[in-house]
Amino acid sequence: MRTHEAGALHGDFDYSALRPGWLGVPEDVNTLLPQLWAQNVERADDGVLHIGGISVEALAAEFGTPAYVFDEDDFRARCRAWIEAFEGADVFYASKAFCSKAVLRAAAEEGLFVDVCTAGELAVALAAGLAPARLGLHGNNKSFAELRQAVEIGVGRIVADSFTEIERIEAIAAELGKRPNVMIRVNVGVEAHTHEFIATAHEDQKFGFSLAGGAAYDAARRVIQAEHLELLGLHSHIGSQIFDTAAFEISAARVARLHAKLQTDFSVQIPEMDLGGGFGMAYTSQDDPQPPADIAASLRKIVDEECTAAGIDVPRLSIEPGRSLIGPTMFTLYQVGTVKPVTLAGSAARLYVSVDGGISDNIRTALYDATYSATLASRSSDATPALARVVGKHCEAGDIVVKDEFLPADVAPGDLIAVPGTGAYCRSMGSNYNHVPRPPVVAVRNGEARVILARETVDDLLRLDVG
Numbered sequence: 001m002r003t004h005e006a007g008a009l010h011g012d013f014d015y016s017a018l019r020p021g022w023l024g025v026p027e028d029v030n031t032l033l034p035q036l037w038a039q040n041v042e043r044a045d046d047g048v049l050h051i052g053g054i055s056v057e058a059l060a061a062e063f064g065t066p067a068y069v070f071d072e073d074d075f076r077a078r079c080r081a082w083i084e085a086f087e088g089a090d091v092f093y094a095s096k097a098f099c100s101k102a103v104l105r106a107a108a109e110e111g112l113f114v115d116v117c118t119a120g121e122l123a124v125a126l127a128a129g130l131a132p133a134r135l136g137l138h139g140n141n142k143s144f145a146e147l148r149q150a151v152e153i154g155v156g157r158i159v160a161d162s163f164t165e166i167e168r169i170e171a172i173a174a175e176l177g178k179r180p181n182v183m184i185r186v187n188v189g190v191e192a193h194t195h196e197f198i199a200t201a202h203e204d205q206k207f208g209f210s211l212a213g214g215a216a217y218d219a220a221r222r223v224i225q226a227e228h229l230e231l232l233g234l235h236s237h238i239g240s241q242i243f244d245t246a247a248f249e250i251s252a253a254r255v256a257r258l259h260a261k262l263q264t265d266f267s268v269q270i271p272e273m274d275l276g277g278g279f280g281m282a283y284t285s286q287d288d289p290q291p292p293a294d295i296a297a298s299l300r301k302i303v304d305e306e307c308t309a310a311g312i313d314v315p316r317l318s319i320e321p322g323r324s325l326i327g328p329t330m331f332t333l334y335q336v337g338t339v340k341p342v343t344l345a346g347s348a349a350r351l352y353v354s355v356d357g358g359i360s361d362n363i364r365t366a367l368y369d370a371t372y373s374a375t376l377a378s379r380s381s382d383a384t385p386a387l388a389r390v391v392g393k394h395c396e397a398g399d400i401v402v403k404d405e406f407l408p409a410d411v412a413p414g415d416l417i418a419v420p421g422t423g424a425y426c427r428s429m430g431s432n433y434n435h436v437p438r439p440p441v442v443a444v445r446n447g448e449a450r451v452i453l454a455r456e457t458v459d460d461l462l463r464l465d466v467g
């Protein structure tokens, strides 16, 4: 096995410039930080990562790599934690984060509702046996067919995002003789501190009706006055991977004020209010998510205060976490193909560790400059920690899975690498770039592993190539 000289790798390189909080070379790269891993993952005495008692070696041998490995009990526990924290409110699992029958069924079994935003996600929810009344439909451009299906089967709530859509839903409802529950997606104008591409409540973006500009008020009025529509409530969602509770609080206060104004102006009772998702999760040691109970307490307090001040009843709340429920419950298991040292400044070097997946199973690093961590999973090592970059096999320089990480300097072809926190927006945003088939999802529960989403094959891709 080839090793790399520690001196040549480290030099006097300034690691703090790479990742906030990094002061130097860590002493130990074998210990797993609990906040980054699903609850049933541990490094066993033999140095190998295990999940629910099953070694990653065994998983790789049976299911191949790359593979997403899912800790189902951890997911169920997170579902229960959010439900408990938001007791008396409805928790919707945002299926865009990760959508498969087994996961939606597990969420429903734990008492969650599910939100979908396309006919595809709706089809999965229905195939999983979920009752339409326990679903919500989102999206800024739902097709006529999607809206019609939702009204026809009785989806519990349709979140309207434009005046065009309100007209369409009403026409469909009139035609089918139904009275669907409609929510109005309000753009509250909050600049959430997250990546620009995943913030959704500043003025200049595509989602929702502007609160400041009066469109949200007008849209709600249209629904209140529509013969065939029921205004269930207002809805807001300010973005994703947000840690700044002040942003959620400002948003909740603004929505509550509009809610009160509408009730007063039109003498109606608006029963619900949805405060969206977006609660951040830990990808690295620098991320410090708030416990669900604290988030619930601060949001409830704001809504209660606003409603009391306006002299109205507090509506039933709902929230829609996606990432915080599913994100931490999976890790991606890769096999190392090549290791290449590349010189940085001075005497410092970086190991480019190429794995058998990449941008096709995790686009978030390239798309959002997202930060992930990685560990050597098939063994522990006493070798000196080396600055590394975990890269994929795609024809793209930006094909980076983990931009900066310390791995043992003896990491070598054949080793298994695990990247935690890949449950949300990795498989669901996966692609077939370079005709690399998408990896399977292997669920582990009660000491047993089963495939819940099969590995795509090149034959699957060729079947579509009908030219």
Ligand SMILES: Cc1ncc(COP(=O)(O)O)c(C=O)c1O
Pocket (backbone or CB within 6 Å): 094, 096, 097, 138, 237, 239, 240, 241, 276, 277, 278, 279, 320, 321, 322, 323, 324, 424
């Ligand atoms: C309307 C809506 N609800 C919920 C979510 C889930 O967000 P997250 O996965 O960040 O909790 C999203 C995605 O950002 C969304 O657009």
Ligand SMILES: N[C@@H](CCCC[NH3+])C(=O)O
Pocket (backbone or CB within 6 Å): 096, 198, 240, 241, 364, 368, 424, 425, 429
């Ligand atoms: N897909 C994004 C977040 C957007 C979520 C949907 N509105 C991510 O990976 O972080």
